[in-house]
Amino acid sequence: MIELVKTIYLLKRLSKYIKKLNIKKKTTIKDIANVLNISAAAVSKALNDDSRISKKTKKAVKQVAENLNYQPNHLASALRKGKSKLVGVIVPRTNSNFFSSVIQNIEEVLNKEGYNIIITQSNESFKKECDSIDTLLFTQVDGIIASMANETVDLDYYEKVKAKGIPLILFDRGENDLNVDYIGINDYKSSQDIIEHLVKQGRKRIAHIGGYKRTRIFNNRIRGYIDAVNKHQLPLEPELLIESSLTTEDGKEKMEQLLQLKERPDAVYVASDYAALGALQALKERQIKVPDDIALVGFGDEPFTAVVTPSITSINQHSAEIGKQAALTFLGYTKKKTVKQSLNKIILDAELVIRESSKNP
Amino acid sequence: MIELVKTIYLLKRLSKYIKKLNIKKKTTIKDIANVLNISAAAVSKALNDDSRISKKTKKAVKQVAENLNYQPNHLASALRKGKSKLVGVIVPRTNSNFFSSVIQNIEEVLNKEGYNIIITQSNESFKKECDSIDTLLFTQVDGIIASMANETVDLDYYEKVKAKGIPLILFDRGENDLNVDYIGINDYKSSQDIIEHLVKQGRKRIAHIGGYKRTRIFNNRIRGYIDAVNKHQLPLEPELLIESSLTTEDGKEKMEQLLQLKERPDAVYVASDYAALGALQALKERQIKVPDDIALVGFGDEPFTAVVTPSITSINQHSAEIGKQAALTFLGYTKKKTVKQSLNKIILDAELVIRESSKNP
DNA sequence: ATTTTTTGGTTAAACGTTTAAGCAAAACTA
DNA sequence: TAGTTTTGCTTAAACGTTTAACCAAAAAAT
Incomplete structure (x- = not known):
């Protein structure tokens, strides 16, 4: 009986508040x-399951919260706690399968821990990348996971992040100089695997359309190429080793350049699938048969490598694993906040995926 | 002289604060x-160029802010102002060129007005989409720009957004039932253009692998197909009109289904480039010549349509324009806050891009 | 029966801004 | 010269949470 009276009383108060709500305003903890x-x-304590609040009160609070359609104000709690529960992700672009997959896995891991991610694209522009960092800092992210733009050489902005004590994790495109966590694949070994494979297919004159030497991953790929070529005592001529921006357009251009040579290569290893696609276009336009006349190998295992004709041999970079590891590395910082954790450098082994473009002639 | 003394005094206070800063803590307005x-x-007023603050003070404030490396706390100002300056973007996935391009343009327009965007992917899952909406609301976004997942039929979550008074703008995948701003292309007319083109190429038996009928854009494409086929008095048989999830895999499967028919079509129009790619694979595997035996048309003008063999005729959806218009529509809400603006329904004309897969046999 | 501990809260301050209201001094007006 | 307006600030409250510190009442321990 008394229960009933209480319930009716509560209902009255509730309905009064619901009415108030209709006149705008969002429900707060005060309501x-x-x-x-x-x-x-x-x-507040009840909603956060504080041990010093009785079960009864907790239940009542959650009930009313539900009825009033209460949504916690994230800004307020973030301000008070000094944590935004937001992680910034910077990528050169999202429309490559590699980055998209990395992002998806980062999100998956972080969402489970209550974090959300803010994705920004640098479009390979240094300036845009700096802007991205600024806006992420401005938004008070709790951490930044980034893959650097091709253009980036000046690391001041990243140093700024470090200086602020915000966890910074790089993947794929990182810099050795920046003493920071990194997740990537073994580019050097991947290059060697490719050359090894081409040699086995009987190729004797292998060219490499590589990325910018100053970028670490491309530098490693170049070194892998050089060492493997030397190991097999194949010709290592300057005109066989070309630096490229690795866009589809530039890949085409650089391949045309290779075709001008008096002595053409019989295999071309391109450091990016997109550039390899451009190279393939150049070859097709000149009716050069792939792989019969020239074998072609790309890098990244983008889905289109499997569907173009001929399909392109490439390197699978394990994007899902990279994304997961990057997220877990970040979470490492949030957990053991006191213990100064040691720097994480995770180098995964990549996988050569052999397709038509490098089969035996 | 007095100036000098003042300057020295200021320097002293400054250095004291810089020291304090090194012992952690971020600079605030109070510092x-x-x-x-x-x-x-x-x-605060000086930093916001309030008219009631003298030029001298403003200059001094900005100087000190610079020296102390002050970064405004976005959370605090957002909390106080009730605006987060954040816009949520929900897409089925980011690794399609269409969505990636839309996002890029949304970002470009919004950044100029001081807004940042939070991108979330639904992966075509209704549940993930609801989660996305919840997290965006939780993050106190000022608006949401979304393209719905294939699965989505229940609109409760979107109604929730509307109920909260948060501007909601849909693009590409929208719903008529939801009375809300929308930016998309004329799917009905695009379908007709495709059929028109195929008829001109002498095709007499045209099939359509379409999306889910319940999704408006796919329904419009289907209606366009039906009306155009009727107009030209071509056969409109149930087995020529197939419903598909439009993934690459399902496109392949549905094409195989079409090839089982006693009377095969001589042209297939697929409502998505990804599914068209799968269809192409099926055709290649069976040594069926495209376009000679069967013509193929996709939808979306994804970059790979231009590089596969044969290249695939498709529809360019003007992704850049869609992104821009979506962003501008949102900004419309922020500007005229009092005036209840009328609903925006922008329907752009798309463009047929003719490639090898639909050339004359 | 008294002391100690536990339970279930309350109060008040804090997070870093913004902003309405107020106010003295300076500058203008008549 | 007195009154009015403008300038250039200050004070204090507010945004919605969280949390340290406190406290009364109940339960447990002695």
């Missing part, structure tokens, strides 16, 4: 407190 | 106020 005649602090 | 011996409010 819930008023309905139940307890303090806002108690409500 | 600046203390250095200059003015109130925090004055600093």
Whole structure:
């Protein structure tokens, strides 16, 4: 009986508040407190399952919160706690399968821990990348996971992030100079695997359309190429080793350049699938048969490598694993906040995926 | 002379604060106020170029802010102002060129107005989409720009957004039932253009692998197909009109289904480039010549349509324009806050891009 | 029966801004 | 010269949480 009276009383207060709500305004913790005649602090604690709040109160609070359609104000709690529960992700672009897959896996891991991600694209522009960092800092992200733009050489902005004490994790495109966590694949070994494979297919004159030497991953690929070529005592001529921006357009251009040579290569290893695609276009236009006349190998295992004609041999970079590891590395910082954790450098082994473009002639 | 003394005095206070800063903690408006011996409010106003603050003070404030490496706390200002300056973007996935391009253009337009975007992927899952909406609301975004997942039929979550008074703009995948701003292309007319083109190429038996009928854009494409086929008095048989999830895999499967028919079509129009790619694979595997035996048309003008063999005729959806219009529509809400603006339904004309896969046999 | 501990809260301050209201001094007006 | 307006600030409250510190009442321990 007394229960019933209480319930009716509560209903009355509730309906009063629901009416108030209709006149705009979002429900706050205070509204819930008023309905139940307890303090806002108690409500906050109840919602956060504090041990010093009784089960009964917790239940009531959650009930009223539900009824009033309460949505916690993330800004307020973030401000108070000094944590935004937001992680910034910077990538050169999202429309490559590699980056998209990395992002998806980062998100998956972080969402489970209550983090959300903000994705920004640098479009391979240094300036855009700096802007991205600024906006992410401005948005008070709790960490940044990034893959650097091709253009980036000046590391001041990244140093700024480090200086602020915000966890910074790089993947794929990183820099050795920046003493920071990194997740990537073994580019050097991948290059060697490719040359090894081409040699086995009987290729004797292998060219490499590589990325910018100053970028570490491309530098490693170049070194892998050089060492493997030397190991097999194949010709290592300057005109066989070309630096490229690795866009589709530039890949085409650089391949045309290779075709001008008096002595053409019988295999070309391109450091990016997109550039390899351009190279393939150049070859097709000149009716050069792939792989019969020239074998072609790309890098990245983008889906289109499997569907073009001929399909392109490439390197699978394990994007899912990279994304997961990057996220876990970040979470490492949030967990053991006191213990100064040691720097993580995770180098995964990549996998050569052999397709038509490098088969035996 | 007096100036010099003042400067020295200021320097002293400054260095004291810089020292304090090194012992951690971020610079706040209060620190600046203390250095200059003015109130925090004055600093805030100075930084926001309030007219009631003298030029001299403004200059000094900005100087000190610079020196102390002050970064405004976005959370605090957002909390106080009730605006987060964040816009949520929900897409089925980012690794299609269409969505990636839309996002890029949304970002470009919004950044100029001081907004940042949070991108979330639904992966075509209704549940993930609901989660995305929840997290975006939780993050206190000022607006949401979304393209719905294939699965989505229940609109409750979107109604929730509307109910909260948060501007909601849909693009590409939208729903008529949801009375909300929308930017997309004329799917009905695009379908007709495709059929028109195929008829001109002498095709007499045209099949359509379409999307889910319940999704508006796919329904429009289907209606366009039906009306155009009827108009030209071509056969409109149930087995020529197939419903598909439009993934690459399902496109392949549905094409195989079409090839089982006693009377095969001589042209197939697929409502998505990804599914068209799968269809092409099926055709290649069976040594069926494209376009000679069967013509193929996709939808979306994804870059790979131009590089596969044969290249695939498709529809360019003007992704850049869609992104821009979506962003501008959102900004419309932020500007005229009082005036209840009328609903925007922008339907752009798409463009047929003719390639090898639909040339004359 | 008294002391100690535990339970279930409350109060008040804090997070870093913004902003309405107020106010003294300076500058203008008549 | 007195009154009015403008300038250039200051004070204090507010945004919605969280949390340290406190406290009364109940339960447990002695």
